[in-house]
Amino acid sequence: TWGIISALMALVSGVTSFYVLRFLLGVAEAGFFPGIILYLTYWYPAEYRARFIAAFAIAVPVSTVIGAPVSGLLLGLDGVMGLKGWQ
Known part of the structure; x- marks a missing residue:
């Protein structure tokens, strides 16, 4: 969806x-974040769960570090193929 x-x-x-x-x-x-947390509870036992939830939480700032420059490059494509930069 x-x-x-x-x-x-x-x-x-x-x-x-x-x-x-x-x-x-x-x-x-x-529902993405709560769904992933629920999914992690099914896969990992309680003694390891905090590590994997922490790794998932660390992915948020890491994705910003990687995604922000990519987003900037995409916004620079304003007018390509008749689309605005945000499209």
Whole structure:
């Protein structure tokens, strides 16, 4: 669901469609973090669980370090193939 809605963001043509799709994207990703935490409880016993939850939590800042420059490069593609940089 999240991937489909993310792909549909490229088809946004106005303010209303942007707000609707952004809201739906938020709804789609709202359960991701608690779902992953629940999933980790199924796979790892209690004595190891804190390590794996910590590793998952560390992934957030690491993804920012990697994703921010990539996002900047993508925003620089403004006008390529008729799309705005944010699309």
